[in-house]
Amino acid sequence: MSKSLVVYFPGQTFFHKLDPRTKIIFMVLVSTVIFAVQDLYLSAFILAVMVILWMVARLPVAIVYGFLKALLPVFAFLFIVQALLYPGVTPIIKPLIPSFIPWIGGMGQINLEGILFAVLLMFRLLAMVILLPLVSMTTPVHILALGMVRMGLPYRLAYTITAALNMVPILQSEIGVIVDAQKLRAMSTFEKGSIWSKVKSYPVLVTPLVIGAMRRAQSMAVAMDSRAFGAMKTRTYIEDINLRPVDWIFMIASTIGTVGILILATKI
């Protein structure tokens, strides 16, 4: 039983009920904003909005903690690098290397600016990381595919994108089993090994993963063909999607929000 991060999490919330197109547009807008905005307060605001939506959609908060935990080493690394190397003028800790030494003198000084920049990066990264599950966990994949089709994507392409989403939890649980199998063969790197030995052990993961995926792909092809996947130029959908007033309001609100933040960002 794996904790799946992108699998549909059933619910009846306002966010669940939004049209997939609304959510796709929302995703595009938010990603743009996250990429474009370099300001600490604005990024904090974006992250806050994401977290609020996460709670509105009643998605398990444990998952956000999970992301935080998984990203912690990355954050720690960014934090150290940024804090040490970011040029700043407000020192918090005195330089580790005295400044009279040429070239490297003054390095290792931790500046307030460096710390703030690291925090900014974390906010942006976290916002980015919750964005995809916020959409994929509130939308059944076939509805997401239908949304893409209605937006003009060919069905085969839309299906492929959503099938990739579907594969994530399967691969996740498969990796879990393979790691278990390696532990059982006295491989201890996953329990207490250094980061480097963990990195080195990944190729061993790849062989069974790839072979498993190939076997699965073959049976999947049989199952899909026998159900006439892609046999006709057009297909029907038993479920329909409609843009309701709430969708338009949400889209307009997110567009105004996006533009607003972008204008603010250029002024600061």
Add this chain to the structure above:
Amino acid sequence: MTDMAIQLKQVSYRYARTKRFVIDNLDFSVKRGEFLAVMGENGAGKSTLCQIIIGIIPNSLGGRLKGNVIVEGLDTKEATISELATKVGIVLDDPETQLFTTSVQAEVAFGPENLNMPVDEIRERIKWVLDVVKLTGYEARMPTALSGGQKQRLAIAAALAMRPSILVLDEATSQVDPLGVVEVLSVVKELNQKYGMTIVMTTDQSEEVAKLADRIIVLDRGKLVAEGTPREIFSDTALFSRLMIRAPQVSQLGMKLQQLGHPFPTFPVSLEEGYKGIVELVDTKPSPEDSVKEDKPVETTTPQNGTVISVKDLNYVYQPQEVKAVKNVSFDIHKGEFVAIIGQNGSGKTTVLKNLLGLLKPTTGNVVVAGMDINSTAVAELAQHVGFVLQNPDQQLFAETVEDEIAFGPRNLLLDEATIKQRVEESLQLVGLENQRQEFPPALSKGERAKVVIASALALNPEVIVLDEPTTGQDYKGCHQIMQIARKLHEDGRTIVFVTHHMALVAEYARRVIVMCDGEILVDDTTEGVFAKPELVRQAHIIPPQITELCQMLPLNIGLPRTPLSVSQVVDSIMARL
């Protein structure tokens, strides 16, 4: 139009890059409404035959197909995917590869939607097929949240939604638990008998085949080697001495007695016929010595040589869903035992096993393995005392040769090369793979892959071997080879714990059985003791082996053992009574 649903005319097939024909000159027909069972060892070409019948070969998979395949009047070479998809549906073994959507309703609709069918008609079809497979009311459920039997019934529903007249089932019951097998087969039976659907089914479940199939064909290396009614096939002594395929236990009994010169009046393929045969053959007058010795305890389990695994009040809760998978489970496993853990999927068997090795840590309770508390011991350390072989061999093969695969564990322990070499050698011999040492493990047969994984666990020199469903997906031959290895290891003094859904194997090999139901232990007794309580075991939806069931039906005064564990045991008792 003929009354033939499927016609194969001199059909041969080989894959694109191989020389050998995996299907070799098959020439047979299936009548409309017929139930055809296809049997044979792994690698005989059963799955390939299924893919040929549904037209995936040659349309999507390529390779070279000779001869003609006519399905409902259509030559599969000329037909389009959508034409074929509405004539013949397929159900595969693994639910994960054939269910792609996020709700039961969407799953069933997937095929008809692809055919561009009007929405109203699709809705009607959904209603109908869910009624047929008895999943009405599950429309909004997620397929991943269904039980094994329900998933396979959903796969049948998804195939039925295309309104095919032929349904092909390729080992569709091989990965589900005993309850799931019953569920799936009762649906298939209804489709065949009530709706007149043509069924082609590859399976090992010969007891069920005997009840359901009109005809059986047996394949061996792509060739058709036998064909006939279940009675004709299962009484073919020569065939069964040549091929490792499974006959129903009553037929095995009939065959053995026939060889000993005491044939049943009618050759038995069903429980009822076995019952009648025995009653006619064996004098039912009570014989004092025999009826006294019934239920003699064979041996009060194995010598209790000290505890190797001790589980006390184990509880395990999966987060974040808060699923209580194991509730207050306690048991001890002693040195030299041969224990089977049985129960439906989801009854907590695998969760218990994972707690023995520290792959999961108990939510509450204690597990002590070889004197070590698993909470404070690394998995790598535990694995040197308890060798745990996971279910699917393919997820446990990492190396480029069999030798390297087996050496993987010892190398992680940083043993010296001489010791590693010796361990590899010993392990290879124990499983009998000396001649495959240089092969690429994933390229071996299914049975051999399972052996490599067992050998790899043995290389860490553990005193206990734990096998999680070692026989799932294996054919009869593979099952017995794997269990023979386990028996040899047991005779060498190792302790064996295994999980399986094959009750005949439990009866034949295990000395003690732990039955799990809803996360709790229902019964923990000797193998005989467990099968002697059929009502209790049925609570866990477990059906005793056919031979045991047969003897439990017989009148008490017939003087045969009440809970025999193997066919030969019954043969011996009958011979003693004649």
